[in-house]
Amino acid sequence: MVKLFNLSKSYGRDLHALRDLTLSVPKGDFVYITGPSGAGKSTLLRLLFAAEVPTRGQILIGGQNLGRLGNRQIALMRRKIGVVFQDFKLINSRTIYENVAFPLEVQGKKRYEVSNKVYQVLKHVGLEHKLKRFPKELSGGEQQRIAIARALVIEPQLLIADEPTGNLDPEVTLEIMELFKSANARGTTVLLATHDRQMIQRFPRRIVSLEAGRLSADTES
Amino acid sequence: MLRKTFYFLLRAVRNMWQSPMLTSASIVTVTVALAVLAFFAVLVQNISDVTRHWSEEVQVVVYLASKPDAAERNADIQKLRADPAVVSVAYISPEQARNSFRQRLGADEDLIKGMPSDFLPASYELHLSEEMRSETGVKQLVERLRQQPRYRDLRYGQEWLERYGAIISLLRVGGFIMGGFLLFAALFIVANTIRLTLYARREELEVMTLVGATPWFVRAPFLLEGGLQGFVGGLFALLVTFGLYHLALRSQLATLFMASGVGQIHFLPAAYQVYLLLTGTFLGLFGSLVSLRRFVRISP
Ligand SMILES: Nc1ncnc2c1ncn2[C@@H]1O[C@H](COP(=O)(O)OP(=O)(O)O)[C@@H](O)[C@H]1O
Ligand SMILES: [Mg+2]
Numbered sequence: 011m012v013k014l015f016n017l018s019k020s021y022g023r024d025l026h027a028l029r030d031l032t033l034s035v036p037k038g039d040f041v042y043i044t045g046p047s048g049a050g051k052s053t054l055l056r057l058l059f060a061a062e063v064p065t066r067g068q069i070l071i072g073g074q075n076l077g078r079l080g081n082r083q084i085a086l087m088r089r090k091i092g093v094v095f096q097d098f099k100l101i102n103s104r105t106i107y108e109n110v111a112f113p114l115e116v117q118g119k120k121r122y123e124v125s126n127k128v129y130q131v132l133k134h135v136g137l138e139h140k141l142k143r144f145p146k147e148l149s150g151g152e153q154q155r156i157a158i159a160r161a162l163v164i165e166p167q168l169l170i171a172d173e174p175t176g177n178l179d180p181e182v183t184l185e186i187m188e189l190f191k192s193a194n195a196r197g198t199t200v201l202l203a204t205h206d207r208q209m210i211q212r213f214p215r216r217i218v219s220l221e222a223g224r225l226s227a228d229t230e231s
Numbered sequence: 232m233l234r235k236t237f238y239f240l241l242r243a244v245r246n247m248w249q250s251p252m253l254t255s256a257s258i259v260t261v262t263v264a265l266a267v268l269a270f271f272a273v274l275v276q277n278i279s280d281v282t283r284h285w286s287e288e289v290q291v292v293v294y295l296a297s298k299p300d301a302a303e304r305n306a307d308i309q310k311l312r313a314d315p316a317v318v319s320v321a322y323i324s325p326e327q328a329r330n331s332f333r334q335r336l337g338a339d340e341d342l343i344k345g346m347p348s349d350f351l352p353a354s355y356e357l358h359l360s361e362e363m364r365s366e367t368g369v370k371q372l373v374e375r376l377r378q379q380p381r382y383r384d385l386r387y388g389q390e391w392l393e394r395y396g397a398i399i400s401l402l403r404v405g406g407f408i409m410g411g412f413l414l415f416a417a418l419f420i421v422a423n424t425i426r427l428t429l430y431a432r433r434e435e436l437e438v439m440t441l442v443g444a445t446p447w448f449v450r451a452p453f454l455l456e457g458g459l460q461g462f463v464g465g466l467f468a469l470l471v472t473f474g475l476y477h478l479a480l481r482s483q484l485a486t487l488f489m490a491s492g493v494g495q496i497h498f499l500p501a502a503y504q505v506y507l508l509l510t511g512t513f514l515g516l517f518g519s520l521v522s523l524r525r526f527v528r529i530s531p
Contacts, residue, residue, distance in 0.1 A: 059441070060530045061441065061530070061531075062531060063530065063531055081445075081446045081529040081530060082445050082446060082529075084529055084530050085440070085443050085444060085445040085446065085448075085529055086443065086445070087443075088441065088442065088443035089442075089443035093441060093442075099434075099437070099438050099441070100438075101434055101435050101438055102434070103434075103435070104435075112438065112439070112442060113442035113443065116439055116442055116443060116444040116448060117443065118234075118235055118238075118448075160442070164442075164443075
């Protein structure tokens, strides 16, 4: 599903966020990306959905080389990738329903199809009763679940999440993890950046460790 | 397709609704710019109609030193007709000249009451061929006629031609400069309006691109917004000019041109009205495109 070849990303001349990273993630895999703060986890994820371009190296997603895609093709590729952003990136002027419907709306899906899917996925994350609320009226954990619902509503082939449990209490963390697990169980490849050791121990999966932008360990558990 | 267009239209209208001040500012500038252009176009249009009308009548009048006898007259007419510039020749006797002068005086006809019947000279009126009606064509013909000493005086409408020509170019240049300047200002303001709308929606736009909106899907509502503002501006400009025309311009022009015998003062022809609307629309589209190019990126 995801293949990286000698991937490097530098900011300016001396700041090397990623160095010569080569990695392969098969379809249906569940991978933790770990490492201390500043190791390059977020940078790697941003490269994967083409929010940034690598300084060197290649990225293949589903066999497509990101470097060769034009703007339109990048847009179409993003429709297969669900992203859960560290800061959620919910639209505050839109309701929960509208936020979750947004990726489908952008694809020009029909109204009844949109409402069906949005309702289902909101039910899946347990927030179907809040669909008329606005993001700011929800707790952090609820907002996180909405962000996940928006990523899942397109039934993505690849799910990318950056520290999805970062500032949530342990109880909520469990609920969130269940959502990722069930998505993975339905065939979605999951890439999850975290430095939460506890969580990794609870749900052991493949662990890719980064240190100062380099691959320091890749362990299957 | 239709559903998408409707969706974009809805978003464009909603954007405008949410920032009424900006939207009106942008529509007003387009209106002012285009109204100035349209106003000058009406002036130029009507004045050039006058000159065209006049140049259709352009003729050279040859005044004779003395009244010719029948033989002389026929010879003259033959020779004048042979000139390639001349289409037809009419002989006007002193009596005919006196009659038509009297008619033109109308109520003041007493003025010539005491005058002898041949106080006006006999003349030939030459109608020129279409291609000779230009200034140089007339001048060349006049040069040729001056060779003949019996042709005492030659009259042609050169002054008029030159004076109207000058007025028209002045109006044209003035209108273009002023209109062009205002169009530029309007473009700037439309672009700025769209930019501020984009700025207000940057959160939404960012998420939009990240969840897979194609570049045109992102741009379309804003292009539509710009285009709509331009179109509405064009429509208002048309209405304003039309109003001005009916309230003042028409009667002013009519008085001004009374003497030259122009039949009708008229508003912009339909084709120009359409151009005006199109100019407004393109102005809006272009203004919004300028902003979109700088502010909407799918990938860095
Ligand atoms: N946009 C940016 N401009 C400059 N430096 C950046 C930028 N994004 C990340 N970095 C730097 O790249 C390194 C890796 O950052 P990041 O990928 O956010 O690490 P992590 O997510 O593992 O904490 C850090 O040193 C960070 O300061
Ligand atoms: Mg990070």
